[in-house]
Amino acid sequence: MxxxxxxxxxxxxxxxxxxxxxxxxxxxxxxxxxxxxxxxxxxxxxxxxxxxxxxxxxxxxxxxxxxxxxxxxxxxxxxxxxxxxxxxxxxxxxxxxxxxxxxxxEQLTRSLKDLADMRYSIDQAAIVAITNRRGKITYVNNKFCEISGYTAEELIGQTHQIINSHYHSRDFFKELWRTIGLGKVWKGEIRNRRKDGSTYWVNTTIVPIKDENGQPYQYLAIRYDITDKKQNEEQVRYMAFYDHLTGLANRRMFDKCLKEAINKAKQRNIKFGIMFVDLDSFKYVNDTLGHVTGDKLLIAVGERFQQMVSKRGIVARFSGDEFAILIDQIDSYNELQQFAEAIIDDFKQPFLIEDYELNITGSIGIAAYPGGGEDPEAMMKHADLAMYYVKNEQKNDYQMFNMDMNDMSQRTFQIQNDLRKALEEEQFSLVYQPRVNPIDASIQSFEALIRWEHPEFGEISPSEFIPLAEEVGMINPIGTWVIRSVCRQISLWSSNGYDLIPVSINLSASQFMQAYFVHHFFQILQEFKVDPVWVQVEITESLLIENEKGVRDILQKLRDKSIKVALDDFGTGYSSLAYLRKFKVDILKIDRSLIKGISTQSSEKLIASTVIQLGKSLDMTVVAEGLEEKEEVEAVVQLGIDEVQGYYFSKPLRVGDMERMLQTKKCLTYM
The missing domain is CATH 3.30.450.20 (PAS domain)
Structure with missing residues (x-):
């Protein structure tokens, strides 16, 4: 101036x-x-x-x-x-x-106008309140009234306790008051409560206003509504930590809770445990009733787990039909076993989903702290091992982890790791088991079966290494090796002057459903100059329901080239007899589970008779698998069986032991 x-x-x-x-x-x-x-x-x-x-x-x-x-x-x-x-x-x-x-x-007027303009702008965008040094509200703007639901008259003279949502701790507010009491600006996010009880979030800045001695005598609070932002953050957090279908915790949240439980257990010297639960045969519910029904079943299972666990721990869904449970603070490991038994007992009650009563069981693996591992990775690995132990043995049961399972895990890892080397170094071989006409012991065909002589573990059963090959993606290369080996052997037999007998090859679902399977299959036959009539394929009934149209198309292409198809292990899956009408197969192989006890139990004989007659009515050749006793053979012959296969007539043989069978086409080695 x-x-x-x-x-x-x-x-x-x-x-x-x-x-x-x-x-x-x-x-x-x-x-x-x-x-x-x-x-x-x-x-x-x-x-x-x-x-x-x-x-x-x-x-x-x-x-x-x-x-x-x-x-x-x-x-x-x-x-x-x-x-x-x-x-x-x-x-x-x-x-x-x-x-x-x-x-x-004029300058003062301009300053006052600037201040008025600033106040107007702040009032339009921000929630403003002024309190005295004791926290009593002395001024609020309209925005404060709008968001809180209180009138200015109801707010002035009160403290901010009137909008306290009790979300934040006492220490939170102690630190706030300590900061502004020292004359410093405080910034943070606060969840407040409206008059109607609902809550909202505000980004808050509190500025102390000081007297001539530099001491705060009142406080200006400027807030901005961030409720939408917090809701979006909560939604993102929910998606990150909770399963979208069941609302249960997901694997990430379970990992977090498990780490916290281990830290607490170490500090307090206490025990707790985790369980992995895998629903048995859930895939067939999805395949037969559809994914909508399957999803509803998963939700119902999660709710039942929640009711059982209540406040004793947390329930999580990892993926598909696999659940995890953390039981907090136990006195003894027996509590975990009792809890697992309660789950198995509870699952005896069917799940009512839409118009279905669904009976389902679970395989439960348990790892307890500290015996089952002292860090999250070890505990989860051991619970998983225990669960798979149950699933491979009998299902619908539970198992506590022990160190023998860890040894088994090391074996499993090495087997998986050695599969590719086994293929490259020709450690695999084939044996052949005849299918026989039980009346005259004439051989109708051979089934080619793979064997693996591991350099360290010796002979490994296909029931052990085939599932592992499927897990690590080696089943298709191994399947191709089997097809080529069979075709090579048929070609050698022909060159050596033997009259040929058809050989059947087991195909995995993965191999069968490959995009160019049929094309590759016939390429191999042409390479070894093998007529398709000398090769048969065997598939399992579970494959029929996994991709109905795709399977039907492939079966038709094989049939068009004179390849006969056998349906293996019938009676072990969950497909209905109606599938036999939908899919045209040539040979029906009845699993031993439907044959065992047929000579003494009338109920078993009735079931076997029904299946045999159904197969024959559909123009199928019906084969009884796994026959070991003379009485079993006599019983299935009485029921009109076409062919039999099992140790009663012959175990699987190596090529060098098959010369007489190839010459006579008779199975003369039986007891």
Missing amino acids: KQGVFVIVQERISYMNQVCVDILDLDVKQYQDCHYSTAIAQWINKETAHCFKSLIDGNKTDIHTTAMIHTNPHEVIILDIYGHYVHSAVGPQVIGCITDVRQKG
Whole structure:
């Protein structure tokens, strides 16, 4: 702001600047070197001249006064006047300063307007409250009232306890008050509660307003509504930590809770346990009743687990039909076994899904802390091993982890790791088991069966290494090796002058459903110049329901090339007899589970008779598998069986032991 300045030396006006001339509207020449008393009295008034006299006389060193003057008949201005006495070598001097107060007023007006504009802008965008030093609310804006549901009258005089949602801890608010009490700005996110009980989130900045001693005497709180942002964050968190179908914790959340449980157990020297539960044969529910029904079953299973666990731990769904349970703080490992038994017992009650009563069981693996592992990775690995032990043995049971399972795991890992080497180094071989007409012991065909002589473990059963080959993606290369080996052997038998007998090859679902399986299959036959009539394929009934249209198309292509198809292990799966009508297969192989006890139990004989007659009515050749006793053979012959296969007639033989069979086409080795 501009100031007019004049100087008095030896009681004369010795200097004035242009601002002074402009404010007072003076003619400089007229008043230069005038006596100060006359000049000031004429410029301003006699009272101001008298004030300056007290400086000239040395009675005061500073003066401050105001005056109102007329610069012209129509304009009045107010002057703010300062005077200061200075002693110099030439004698006393007085410096005078005058300011047009109108400029201050205009500046103040502008400042007030700026403040009003700022307040309006803040009120439109922010939630504003002012409290005194004790936290009593002294001011709220409309935004505060709108979001809280309270009127200004209801809020003023209250503390912010009126909107406390009790979400934050006492320590949270202690730290807030400590910060602003020290005169520092506090920033953070707070969840508040509306008058109707609902909650909202605000991003908050609290600014202390200080008195002349630098102490806070009131606090300005500026808040912004971030409820939508927090809800989005919560949704993202939910998606990250919870299963979208069942609402249970997912694997990430389970991992987090398991780490926390282990830390707590270490600190307090306590025990706890985890369980992995895999639903037995859930895949067939999906395949037969559809994924919608399957999803509803998973939800119902999760709810039942939740009811059983309640507040004792957490339930998680990992993926598909696999669940995990953490049981917090147990006194003994027996509690985990009792809990597993309770699950098995509870599952005896069917699940009512839509119009179905679904009976389902679970295989349960248990790992307890600390015996089952002292870190999350070990505990989860061991619970998983125990679960697979149950699943491979009998299902619908539970098993606590023990170190023998760990040894089994190491064996499993090595077998998986050695599969590719076994293929490259020709460790696999084939044996052949005849299918026989039980009336005259004539051989109708051979079934090619793979064997593996492992350099360390010796002979490994196909029931052990085939599932592992499927897991690691080696089943298709191994399957191709079997087809090529069979075709090579048929070609050798033909070259050696033997009359050929058909050979059947077992195909995995993965191999059978390959995009170019049929094309590759016939390429191999052509490579070894093998007529398709000498090759048969065997598939399992589970394959029929996994991709109905695709399977039907492949079967038709094989049939068109004179390849006979056998349905293996019938009676072990979950497909209905109606599937036999849908899919045209040539040979029906009845699993031993439907034959065992047929000679003594009338119920078993009735079931076997029904299946045999059904197969024959559909123009299938019906084969009884796994026959070991003479009485079993006699019983199935009475029921009209076409062919039999089993140790009663012959075990699987290596090529070198088959010469007589190939020459006579008779199975003469039976007991």
